[in-house]
Amino acid sequence: MVHISHTLEDIVLTRRIPAMIFTGFQESSHWRQETQRYRALARVAQQVCIFAAKPLPHDSTVDALQVALSGDDPLRQEWFVVIVSTTFSVVLCGQDRLEASTSEATRQFDTFWTFEPQIVAHVLDLLEIVIDHYRPDRLGQFQAARQNYPPHPPDAEIVTAFTTELIRFEERLNQELLRAEAQARAGAERFRQVVQSINDHIYVYAFLADGSPQQIYVSPNWISLTGYPLEKATVDWDFWPSLIVPEDR
Structure with a gap:
């Protein structure tokens, strides 16, 4: 999910597309690892909103909104990115399976993403409820910014660029897997030769x-x-x- 979310965010960064960006982290420590990236996004986007567990830093600018979620909030089980701009709108969401894992890299999520405007609009409605609950002082700003970015079908070139990058990433993963398998086979063969000798x-x-x-x-x-x-x-x-x-x- 990290690569997918970064790919979507990079579309905004590299093309300097004005947008509203909403992202949710399960833990505030995950947000702190992405601080520099989101500071860069805040310089391009009209509105950046971060949802994560406490503690969160104070709002760094009037356009950067942090929403500290309570420990039992269902959003704490999700990792999401929502981008609404003049050229594309997208939702990426993963729900933690809450299965035992040995590291952050091996955690499992049920994930989907879509450029469908109706789904994006519905997700924004849900996030508006969350903002109203935790940060009613910033609800008006969110609603005003939202009026400038009604979700609409994406530019075909944006979808093509996004899909192409995912295909390239998948190919790189497959190549790394093949190299790892070859190294494992070579190691097993060396061990067999040592044992037989x-x-x-x-x-x-x-x-x-x-x-x-x-x-x-x-x-x-x-x-x-x-x-x-x-x-x-x-x-x-x-x-x-x-x-x-x-x-x-």
Whole structure:
């Protein structure tokens, strides 16, 4: 989603298109990572509005509005960008699946985007309700700015540029994936060659939180060293220690 949102925002930045921009971050820390980008957008756009969890900085200019969402606000589960301009209108929205992830980069979202004017207008209606709830002092400014940018079908050239960039990005991702897969295969082959070149037995186990062992790897040399099938080492944790003579245990 980061690349898609940046692609849409870059259309405004590079072409210097006057616009209204609304974006929602689940955490204020995510917003702070994008501060410089949105300062640049604020210099081009007529209105920039940021929705995120507390704490948020004070409004930096009269055209930059921050809306600090409460902890239980449903918008805290969404990441969105809405752009309304004289040449295109778009909504990009992703809802967090709230699944366990190891990092920010691996978080999963159900995502959609559309240039459909009716949907953009409906989203603006919903955001107006949110602004009225949290920042009634700025509602009039939002409504006045909105009158200048009624959503309408996008310029065909804008859609073409956006789609072309997404295709290029997908191609770059595929190339990176192919390189990673090739590197993984090469690494696996090097490991196989190392294992086959030595006479010792290699095994890797991990111990779980409850103290039980979990097998990670057992080298094929087990068979030639012990004469027993590999299943003996992989199924019965107590079997291989029984092969050690008592005085060496």
